[in-house]
Amino acid sequence: MNDQLPPLLNKAIASEKRLDNLLSDSLTLVENALNSSEISLSERVEIALKILDISGVYHQLNRPQNSNDDPEVAETSTTDTPRLLEANFIQVDNFLSPEEQAETFKIAFQNHDKFFPSGVANNEENTRKSSVLLVQNFDEYYNKIRHKILQIRPQILAQLNLPTFLVSWVEMQMTAHNHGDYYYIHQDMDGEKIANRVLTYVYYFYEQPKAFYGGDLRIYPTYINGDGYTIGEQFVTVEPRHNSIIFFDSRMKHEVLPVFCPSGRFEDSRFTINGWIHR
Missing domain, CATH: 2.60.120.620 (q2cbj1_9rhob like domain)
Structure with a gap:
């Protein structure tokens, strides 16, 4: 079915699939690292902190519950x-x-x-x-x-x-x-x-x-x-x-x-x- 699509669209779909596979493999690698006894506790904590920071969860910890307290982003x-x-x-x-x-x-x-x-x-x-x-x-x-x-x-x-x-x-x-x-x-x-x-x-x-x-x-x-x-x-x-x-x-x-x-x-x-x- 994809053979009937324009070449550029086929290429975009293939690239998206490769990216999905790469992300899946990366998540698996990180999960294995966090659960590995061969990696020290301090190294595992550092990995976890970086994941939380990148995902935005780290930044949200303990923030005020009142939405009116959120900082304004300059416009x-x-x-x-x-x-x-x-x-x-x-x-x-x-x-x-x-x-x-x-x-x-x-x-x-x-x-x-x-x-x-x-x-x-x-x-x-x-x-x-x-x-x-x-x-x-x-x-x-x-x-x-x-x-x-x-x-x-x-x-x-x-x-x-x-x-x-x-x-x-x-x-x-x-x-x-x-x-x-x-x-x-x-x-x-x-x-x-x-x-x-x-x-x-x-x-x-x-x-x-x-x-x-x-x-x-x-x-x-x-x-x-x-x-x-x-x-x-x-x-x-x-x-x-x-x-x-x-x-x-x-x-x-x-x-x-x-x-x-x-x-x-x-x-x-x-x-x-x-x-x-x-x-």
Whole structure:
């Protein structure tokens, strides 16, 4: 029957069949890999995470149930052209010395009982799950880290093409993400009380070898249209590398992807010292 079809159509049908067969074989290969005892658990988890990420399921985990909370995707305006903030960031490796790292872990572990469930400035529900330690619990250490951040601030602003500004406050906290924790798409200056946040920073630290998976940071291109901000469709992914610190424009939409920590131990968490430089 296919012999009576035009040659190009026959060719298209054959190509589609080959693609279907290739996809079927690929799925079988992946399933076999996930069930293979010859592949380590960590490798199988990495494979599963990539599948979830590609399929879009990973991105949907723990998202708000209210459809009105979904982020708006920027649309072309017929009157004003939105100004685009590119999804740029700066990541600096080896930020702290071994002695400073040891002090960081000591503060986190000795204050385990003082971490409390995180919230958000605008009080939206189902947008964030993690544990936070307030800066009042590490005053002296705060001043040390604050000084190091302000030292490199001029270079960071220049690399991000942001104008310099007079600093009024460096806000800081310590955060732990354990199994199932996440932070849905948001902005760090979305709210009257935090409108003066200009530069976001996140310092990553965790036990070696790493005992969790996931927890990558996604930064989205963000469109400014008047007083509104809308999210672009593309994104950059930031790996939470141990002893590295990242900086980005606080106006950028971003999210922390779900963390998978099989042990559930606090000490195995994805830890950060994170905060914001205010104008």
